[in-house]
Amino acid sequence: MGKAKKIRWTIYEIIMIVLAVAFIFPAWIVLTNSFKPLGEILSDTFGIPKSLFLDNFSYVLENMNYPRIFLNTVTICVCAIAVTVVLSAMCAYRLSRWNNKISKVILLVLMASMTVPFQSIMLPLVKICKNLNLTNSIPGLILILVPLYCPMAVFIYQGFIVSIPYEIEEAAQIDGCTRVQTFFKIIFPLLKPATSSIVVLFTLQMWNDFTLPMIMLQSAEKKTITTTVYAFFSSYSMRWDYALTSLTLSAVPMIIFFLFMQKYIISGIVAGSVKG
């Protein structure tokens, strides 16, 4: 009985591993085909590259202006996340400590806006940004990202702040801290678990965001990775070798990020899902 069961589990386990590998196979063939010349991609799509062919990468890195767009994407993510995290934490803290009708209404409106599809506000948003001279500008994009992402951050922070006892703040204030000092020296460090979940979750989302950077940034040297891939793919739709290499270059940074940050990403998803 025990032995038969063990064998059955082993078979089950092997099947599952095969399934999991098959599941990521589409990503795998894109990766491997980036190392093949076009002829080999068409004749031997699933094989392992016959030689380490790097011409695709040198061509795409240069033509996509990869270092530049990589830096743009990093700048946008870092700045927008930093501003969102600080402003959302402050707002969530004050609102949940206030705890009256006004604060409840503000929180409710913020929560409700999480359900609004971005495409519903997209057209007038571009209009407003044109009037404020914020289009085709990276700082402008950062400014718009903050309100789009803040409802989720406020939501996660607010659930966390409730569990911080008042006594800690009172003690700090007796010691002569102002409210602002109390927040930055005492409360904000205590929110670290929530902050780390928000940071990893937003990194993934902002890095992979496409619609907003596409409608906001037009010049090639200001584009992000996803919007450059879009432009690149349209002009190389017949050249799988270059097109696939651009996909590899855009996906690899976040896959590496994921493999190192897996634990935080998963706790972030769980924290963000417990709504309603």
Added chain:
Amino acid sequence: MKKNNKSALAKEVVIFVMPLLILYFIFFILPFFMGTYYSLFNWDGISKTKEFVGLKNYIELFTDDPDYFKSMVFTLKYVVLNVLATNILALLLALIVNSKLKSSKFLRTCFFLPNVISMLVVGYIWRFVFNQGCAAIYEITGWDFFNTSWLGGGNVTVVAMVIVATWQSVGYIMIIYLAGLQMVDTTLLEAAAIDGATWFQKFRNVTFPLILPSIGVNLFMVLSQSFRLFDVNLSLTGGGPGRETMGLALDIYTEGFQNNRMGYGAAKAVVLFVIVIAIAILQLRLTNSKEDA
């Protein structure tokens, strides 16, 4: 003293809450109301004059626009299939990862991996799979199934889009199911096992009722996400052939930025908003009534 307190509080609110709310108002609330306002005009989005037409845009949408009707039907097909496919697969994967396998961490990593790739890129990856990949498999196996023109329009392309979207988002939904499964009290499952329950009986009578809340959360999450289908739509088919696979969200973009019908596009945006909000309210109602019961 009291007055002093009040002004101190006002100052605090200004410092802590206002910066975010101002940004939020300019870039979220304002465009939302402006969109509703624009939807009452015949306007190209550029010229200084706009012609007030009242509800004419909405009337045209629902009575005199076969293209929009096609978009609506396409989106509804996609939404129904995607909600079912993503949730069923995610629950299955969560059950697999949650069973006591030595490799469960590896399995979870694999199933979640596509979720960290941008939706746009995922669409392109599958464009390669549906074109070159399927052609290569057809050459090897000769099965007609792989010779299908997946992206050539019709119901097949709806299925293709569901496959792609499910592949990308199933890992995320799986994580939420997994969190629900891990809350299930194992002593209940052990007790059922002692009573001689089979795997399926245990799932149906113990696990399933206990994870109902997660199922509710996920159904609605995928539902409202599916209506926003945009990136995959753009990269996989671009709405084509013709306008056959133009989802509601992509249609708004095309109307506003390519056809330059700002007023008409804004009306479409309002309709999409109403659909998604109606779903959200329904969800709220359902979860509240369950709590009351």
